Amino acid sequence: MSNTKQVVQQGFVLNRNSWDSKGHTVISLWVITDSGPARLVIEHEKPVFFIESINQNTASDVLQTEGTAHDSKPLSLTTFEHQPVTAFYFYTLDAFYRGQEHIKRNGITVLEGDIRLHERYLMERFVYGSLCFVGTPVNRQDFTEYRDVRIKPSEYRPAFKVISLDLECSAKGELYSIGLSGCQSDSGITPCVSIVVTSSDF
Structure with a gap:
């Protein structure tokens, strides 16, 4: 039975993973809380990698030719050689990895393509273990699942056994x-x- 009221809790990340489901991404975070184990589900996050902006048009043409749906956005970030970069976003992990292969075959260097979606999600929110989260609880057997989740770092310390x-x-x-x-x-x-x-x- 689902409860539509959102709940704020604190927890500690024990495991994380990500995959594709029905044409979009799913991130799963297993956390321990004072009230027991919980699974946080985050959907529709876009995996991203970067290339030097000078190669943006070529990369977009390659992906369009291969039929790989994507979005691109020039950023204010630069490489260590001070070259501006463009972010390439994808709707699925499958497209994300296929897109990298297509671009690499055309001699274009992909930056940060090895960072997994769930790791980037945590890293960009400065969560390295302890977190505070808000979400809609759904009771499951032996644990609580939370949907529509948002997270931020916290100082929570669980009492591990x-x-x-x-x-x-x-x-x-x-x-x-x-x-x-x-x-x-x-x-x-x-x-x-x-x-x-x-x-x-x-």
């Missing part, structure tokens, strides 16, 4: 043992639990 995983193998990759060790601190005393499984247990 940590477990350590140790694998012991031979030089040939044979598994000898798996060790798990976890600690929780609910009071002044910190109990630890360790589990070791050896190959003889299989």
